[in-house]
Amino acid sequence: EAGVTQSPTHLIKTRGQQATLRCSPISGHTSVYWYQQALGLGLQFLLWYDEGEERNRGNFPPRFSGRQFPNYSSELNVNALELEDSALYLCASSFSRPIDEAFFGQGTRLTVV
Amino acid sequence: AQSVSQHNHHVILSEAASLELGCNYSYGGTVNLFWYVQYPGQHLQLLLKYFSGDPLVKGIKGFEAEFIKSKFSFNLRKPSVQWSDTAEYFCAVNGENAGNNRKLIWGLGTSLAVNP
Numbered sequence A: 001e002a003g004v005t006q007s008p009t010h011l012i013k014t015r016g017q018q019a020t021l022r023c024s025p026i027s028g029h030t031s032v033y034w035y036q037q038a039l040g041l042g043l044q045f046l047l048w049y050d051e052g053e054e055r056n057r058g059n060f061p062p063r064f065s066g067r068q069f070p071n072y073s074s075e076l077n078v079n080a081l082e083l084e085d086s087a088l089y090l091c092a093s094s095f096s097r098p099i100d101e102a103f104f105g106q107g108t109r110l111t112v113v
Numbered sequence B: 001a002q003s004v005s006q007h008n009h010h011v012i013l014s015e016a017a018s019l020e021l022g023c024n025y026s027y028g029g030t031v032n033l034f035w036y037v038q039y040p041g042q043h044l045q046l047l048l049k050y051f052s053g054d055p056l057v058k059g060i061k062g063f064e065a066e067f068i069k070s071k072f073s074f075n076l077r078k079p080s081v082q083w084s085d086t087a088e089y090f091c092a093v094n095g096e097n098a099g100n101n102r103k104l105i106w107g108l109g110t111s112l113a114v115n116p
Helices: none
Strands: A005-007 A010-013 A019-024 A031-038 A042-050 A053-057 A064-068 A074-078 A087-094 A108-112 B003-005 B010-014 B019-021 B024-026 B032-038 B045-050 B056-058 B064-068 B073-078 B087-094 B110-115
Touching: A005 A087, A010 A019, A019 A087, A019 A108, A031 A074, A042 A064, A042 A074, A042 B087, A053 A064, A074 A087, B003 B087, B010 B019, B019 B110, B024 B073, B032 B064, B032 B073, B045 B056, B045 B064, B045 B073, B073 B087
Parallel strands: A010 A108, B010 B110
Antiparallel strands: A005 A019, A019 A074, A031 A042, A031 A087, A042 A053, A064 A074, A087 A108, B003 B024, B019 B073, B032 B045, B032 B087, B056 B064, B064 B073, B087 B110
8 A cells, every 4th residue: 555655755946936745645544734844843733634624734824835635635835935944844644533643754855045 | 832842852772771762741631642753764653652541552663652641741662672773753742622633743853873
């Protein structure tokens, strides 16, 4: 069974540009989570999508946004990139039950120069 | 606000030594607790989890963790570590409206290096 897949694995952008990161969940999972893992800051919760809707959002500015498609895959968009946005962005998926474990992808390494 | 603190950022052990990684959280209500591991070059994977019941939880690869509600702790233990346990270990908590918000709060992680 395929795990959570993320693309691209690496992304280099210049300040002010937009970045789009993609995530395909495990088959059957309807919830997708996005996390930012920045150096020295640990894992920070970004967004949670379930059944196509945004269910919860972390403490990030509005230029971090995303969506979930009917096939439950998801996109994370980061507008007006800043140098501090350089980080590993992790996607995770789970079944849509109240309590469950999440399975993580390998991440997208975003570098803003 | 909820927070999770992992006391040890870097731990170096010799093979066969015992391991205990501390994790404390701040939230007074019902919690779900997790330990995740990230081996070098691999993705995060679940080691063990506590939702309810027996506070001593056994996970994969000989790891266990004990939930002590009075201490707001969920420490990870292994009696005898191996070189292959070299990894980054993360404690995570789902507290506020546990089960409904699914927003895991993470510790900063502990980097474990096991010398052969």
